[in-house]
Amino acid sequence: MAIEFKHVSYVYAPNTPLAVKSLDDVSFKLEEGHFIALIGHTGSGKSTLMQHFDALLKPTQGEITIGDLKITPETTNKGLKPLRHKVSLVFQFPESQLFEETVIKDIAFGPQNFGLSPQEAEQKAYKWLEKVGLPKEVAKQSPFDLSGGQMRRVAIAGVMACEPDVLCLDEPAAGLDPSGQKQMLQLFTDYQKQGHTVILITHNMDDVAQYADDVLVMEKGKLIKHETPRLLFKDRRWLRQHHLDEPTTGLFAQRLSGNGFQFDRVPLTLNELVMQIKANLEDHQ
Ligand SMILES: Nc1ncnc2c1ncn2[C@@H]1O[C@H](COP(=O)(O)OP(=O)(O)O)[C@@H](O)[C@H]1O
Ligand SMILES: [Mg+2]
Known part of the structure; x- marks a missing residue:
């Protein structure tokens, strides 16, 4: 599913003294099936941009095309369910959104919500429990009895079990130990290799170099670069100017x-x- 942003701007609390322009005339086009890294300093607009992919936020100005759907400032939530099925977003610290009484119910919630029968949803949940590297034994436990890292996996399994065409991840590995981070990245690249688009917000330039096909660089609400890691990391002077790591x-x-x-x-x-x-x-x- 191709994704295109045309002159997209977003203002939080518009027409108030607290108005913040968090996206400023952002335009780009993403190829289907690519692994895209979204980088930039804290406050540069990465999370705000990400929330436009599934129309959780609608542009204040401009237009977004996702597959055959157009999202404009006038778009309402009515009719967005098919989009949310195709594009899923894993928020930062997604474990804070777990709510079911057992791990397996939590993972099955999304697939069931998108139309699978309870049995099919549970089957899918067991598949993804395993894929995210959790032992079967935790299935019937309360997610709140797990470690922080395990809770994170449950939350990610819940989103991946919906098997969206476009998987968006906002710093999914933040706070995990190095081996946990590595496993997580492996999971996302495997998912991309199966033909899905993956969009990852990260501060880890090693992951960007190793996995990304394209990189979007945000700075103060503007998209200041969109290119391959090869070209991005070649221009050391530009990276230094923008205080970005190699x-x-x-x-x-x-x-x-x-x-x-x-x-x-x-x-x-x-x-x-x-x-x-x-x-x-x-x-x-
Ligand atoms: N809910 C909000 N209300 C008002 N301002 C916000 C909100 N969320 C983010 N911002 C502001 O928007 C800008 C971009 O934030 P964000 O998209 O979270 O950046 P990043 O994810 O790159 O750290 C920042 O100036 C931030 O303070
Ligand atoms: Mg953020």
């Missing part, structure tokens, strides 16, 4: 460049870094 592989290559090594392109993954170091060593033999 991926570890890029920093590593940079350090070696000062020591006689040559890199014809920024390595985005550990594998690429190793291959380029090997090529350098072979050249020296």
Whole structure:
């Protein structure tokens, strides 16, 4: 499902002294089935932008096209259910929205809400319980008896069990331990590889370098860049100007460049870094 923003602006509390323009004339088009990273400093408008993908917020100005649906300032909530089925959003700290008495009921809630029978929804819930790496034994427990990391997985399983075409995630790995973060990212890339679009808000440039097809960079409500990680991380001066970090592989290559090594392109993954170091060593033999 293609997604296009045309001159979208969003103002919180419009026409009041507290008005904040949080999106300012944002235009872009996303390819179906891509892994898109949405980055930028705190307060730059990432979460506000994200909430436009499933029309939780409607633009104050401009127009959004999602598949065959158009969203404008005049759009009302009536008729948005099909959109919410196709585009799902995992909020920051989604565990705060768990509410059912058992884990499995919580995960099954979404699929059932979108039309599956209770049995089908439960089956789906068990599938996603396993996919997010939780043991079957927790299914009948209260979600509130789990650890924070496990609760996060339950909440994410609940959204993924609806199997949306477009999965939007607002800093889903924040606060998890490193191995939990890695597993989480693996889950999302697997989902993308099955043909879905994944849009991820993150501060982790290693993940951006490794997984993203496109990067959207926000700054003060404006979209200041939309390009591939390869091009984004090549322009170190631009990154410095905007106080954005580089991926570890890029920093590593940079350090070696000062020591006689040559890199014809920024390595985005550990594998690429190793291959380029090997090529350098072979050249020296
Ligand atoms: N509910 C809200 N009411 C008023 N202002 C808000 C609200 N949510 C966010 N903002 C403001 O909108 C701007 C963008 O915020 P946000 O989209 O949360 O940025 P990010 O996710 O990049 O940290 C900030 O100036 C923030 O203070
Ligand atoms: Mg945010």
